Amino acid sequence: MKNKGLPLLLVALVSCLAVFAQTEPSRLRISILTCAPGDELYATFGHTAIRIIDSSQQTDLVYNYGTFDFNDPDFYSKFTRGKLDYFLSVATLPQFMYEYQVENRDVSEQELRLTDSIKRAILTALTENLAGAARYYKYDFLYNNCTSRVRDILIKYAGLKANQTLVPAKTSFRNMLHEYLDKGAKSWSKLGIDLLLGSPIDQLVNIPESMFLPDYLMKGIDSSVHSKPSGILEKKILLFRGIQSQEPFHNRPFYFFSVFALLVAGISFIRHKAARQMTKAVDFMLFLVTGLVGFLVLFMWFGTDHTSCAANYNLLWALPTHLIAAFALWRNPGWLQKYFGFCSVYYLLILVFYFFLPQQLNTGFIPFILLLLFRSLQWRKK
Numbered sequence: 001m002k003n004k005g006l007p008l009l010l011v012a013l014v015s016c017l018a019v020f021a022q023t024e025p026s027r028l029r030i031s032i033l034t035c036a037p038g039d040e041l042y043a044t045f046g047h048t049a050i051r052i053i054d055s056s057q058q059t060d061l062v063y064n065y066g067t068f069d070f071n072d073p074d075f076y077s078k079f080t081r082g083k084l085d086y087f088l089s090v091a092t093l094p095q096f097m098y099e100y101q102v103e104n105r106d107v108s109e110q111e112l113r114l115t116d117s118i119k120r121a122i123l124t125a126l127t128e129n130l131a132g133a134a135r136y137y138k139y140d141f142l143y144n145n146c147t148s149r150v151r152d153i154l155i156k157y158a159g160l161k162a163n164q165t166l167v168p169a170k171t172s173f174r175n176m177l178h179e180y181l182d183k184g185a186k187s188w189s190k191l192g193i194d195l196l197l198g199s200p201i202d203q204l205v206n207i208p209e210s211m212f213l214p215d216y217l218m219k220g221i222d223s224s225v226h227s228k229p230s231g232i233l234e235k236k237i238l239l240f241r242g243i244q245s246q247e248p249f250h251n252r253p254f255y256f257f258s259v260f261a262l263l264v265a266g267i268s269f270i271r272h273k274a275a276r277q278m279t280k281a282v283d284f285m286l287f288l289v290t291g292l293v294g295f296l297v298l299f300m301w302f303g304t305d306h307t308s309c310a311a312n313y314n315l316l317w318a319l320p321t322h323l324i325a326a327f328a329l330w331r332n333p334g335w336l337q338k339y340f341g342f343c344s345v346y347y348l349l350i351l352v353f354y355f356f357l358p359q360q361l362n363t364g365f366i367p368f369i370l371l372l373l374f375r376s377l378q379w380r381k382k
Contacts, residue, residue, distance in 0.1 A: 027055040028119040029111060032150065033062065033096075033238070034218040036106035037180060041189050043103070045180050046214035048147040051093065051109065052123055062096040063126050064089050065137075066146030082305035086139040086146070088129050100239055107239040110221050110232050114158055121157045141308050142173055142201065148212045154221070155208065162220040166210045173201040173308075174360055176213060182249040187364070191253045194362035195293070196300050198312030202359050253364030261371040268378060283375055284326050290372065291323025313359035317350050317369050319343075329379075340379035347373035 035047040050063040067089040078084040100107050114122075129135050137144060154160035167176065174197070181190040211217040221232065264286075268279050297318055300309040321339075328336050347369055354361060354369075 028116070028123060029053040029055075030114060030119050030122060031109045031111040032154075032218070032221060034108045034110070034214045035100055036108075036241070037184060038103050038105050039184075041186065043105070044184055044186060044189070045177070048150045048214040048217055049096065050122075050126065050150055050153070052126070054123075060093045061090050062093055063130075064091065064096065064146070065149040068139075080304065082139075082309075084139060085136040087136045088126070088149075090130060097239065104241045105239070106237065106241055108218060109234075109236050109238050110218065111234045112154075112158065112221070113233045118158055122153060125153060125157065138305070141197075141306070142209075142212055143307075145212060147214050147217050151208070151211045151217050151220075160221065160224050162207050162211070162223050164223050165207060166216050166219050166223070167205065170204055171210070172204050172360070173209075173212075176205065176210065176216070177201070180213070185249050187250060187252045191362050191364045194360070195314055195365075196297070196312075197308045198301065198310050198314075199359040200308050200310055251364055253362070254367060257364060257367035257371070261367045261374070264371060265374060268375075280329060283379070284329050286326075286371065286375060287322040287329070288326035290318055291320050291326060294318035294320035294322065311359075313357050314361065314365075316357070317347070317365065317372070337380055340376040343376035344373060344380050347376060 029052070031051040031053075033049045033051050035049075037044050037046045047066055049066070051061070052063065053060045065086065065088050068084055068086050072078065072084075097107065137149070139145060142148075151160065174194070177193060178190060181187075181193070205212075207220070211220040222235075264279070264282055267275055267282070270276075294315060297309075297312050297315050298320060300306060301312055301315075325336065325339055351366070351369060351373065354366065
């Protein structure tokens with residue numbers, strides 16, 4: 001009897017353990033990692049990733065939407081045309097942290113207070129993304145980046161909802177980008193971004209949109225209301241670089257173009273034949289570069305998938321027709337005087353309405369446009 005009862009007891013015990021295992025919490029911990037900006041341009045705005053610790057599986061993994069294949073033979077072409085696929089990758093915490101240790105960048109962690117079902121849903125979504133075609137996505141600087149992907153997951157599965165505005169009223173995407181570029185004293189990078197990114201980034205941001213950058217997603221989580229339940233279990237610094245001295249921002253392009261414009265203007269008043277030849281050579285380069293910039297703006301607008309490069313008002317001063325005019329300077333055909341007469345009036349109007357356009361243009365271009373106006377006036381007189 002005892003021998004027959006023992007197997008029955010073991011079966012009952014195993015059944016109870018199986019039921020208990022099904023109802024036992026997954027022992028998942030989900031955190032958001034926010035990485036501080038770095039010195040390189042690609043790291044200027046920081047980074048976001050999701051850390052998931054599963055004590056039942058003894059794993060500690062970081063899910064990262066900011067990876068791409070740098071070894072792709074068409075990498076630069078695809079990147080320029082906005083056709084480069086970014087993808088979700090997974091790494092252990094030490095592997096993920098290595099880059100930030102080398103670059104001496106802060107990494108903050110916010111462990112989320114979520115129900116077990118929400119944690120499982122997030123892990124399932126990430127696992128499915130990692131295994132399927134959804135792993136790859138078309139990167140968009142404003143609306144579909146490594147941070148916005150994490151934000152969208154938290155909104156969808158955890159009911160993320162910041163209960164207060166994260167930026168001042170009437171803040172645009174461009175204003176938010178300028179904040180980081182100014183802090184990093186990246187005046188030339190700021191000029192380049194303001195040149196290539198058009199009026200779409202002057203759109204005012206709402207609360208969810210303002211969380212497209214890592215620091216602001218972290219702020220949004222700090223002030224968030226989750227659907228079930230709410231709050232953060234713990235917030236800590238995984239890597240701390242200490243207080244870094246901040247270089248004051250100087251508008252170096254403005255100073256550079258101002259000095260350049262004054263030098264060209266000074267040479268223009270010298271009547272010596274060599275000075276006149278030098279001035280013509282400078283004018284050739286001035287209008288050639290301006291025309292090429294105009295074609296670059298057109299290409300980024302119409303020839304790429306970068307939505308933020310559309311409707312670019314820099315095309316108002318970077319006239320592609322200057323490319324033709326630059327080569328015509330050496331022959332000085334009859335139409336050239338009329339062309340520069342038009343440009344003289346045109347550039348004067350551009351400067352008058354410079355701060356009233358639907359797009360915020362970089363002030364560093366003002367001395368350059370003044371120089372274009374001055375040289376157009378000189379050629380109109382000829």
